[in-house]
Amino acid sequence: MSPNDRDYSEKRDYIRMRVDAEVTLIHQGQVIPAVCIDLSSTGMQVRATRSFKVGDQLSVRIDSEHAALRGLEADTEVVWVTELEGNGQKLGLTILKMN
Template identity: 30%
Template structure:
């Protein structure tokens, strides 16, 4: 049974899915790969080998595993960066728009 004692407004779904992260800027949109650890209606946590600066605008795409479900494509902003080890960072993203 799911326990909502963590006071979240939306249920957080645990994942282990590969994602494509595009850093949105005026000069060149850099594309990186990462792993989505969890996802909710308003945010996600991704794991990657290097940090992304706070307040960076990003687009995250999660490919679908089949034709029955469409890929997820969201725009958001980096709101948290936690170093878990020397080559592992947990990036918190606040979702602003779902395409």
């Protein structure tokens, strides 16, 4: 079952942590700065200035500010896109694999 097949209430069963952290997206060799809005065990919501489409696969890196904590690196897939007024998009990313 794909994330799109789950009903709304099931998607909300996952705990979401508000993050507002700078992240790096890597798509086809391009490095794109973005902001992670929230994060759960299965995905994340990201705001980016570059346009993506559903199905795009992105590597995401969130660096840790603490030397004792490792940052997050994950392979993800875009599952929804919302255009923002002016410039950019909000993206729903499902985590395919943690690196």
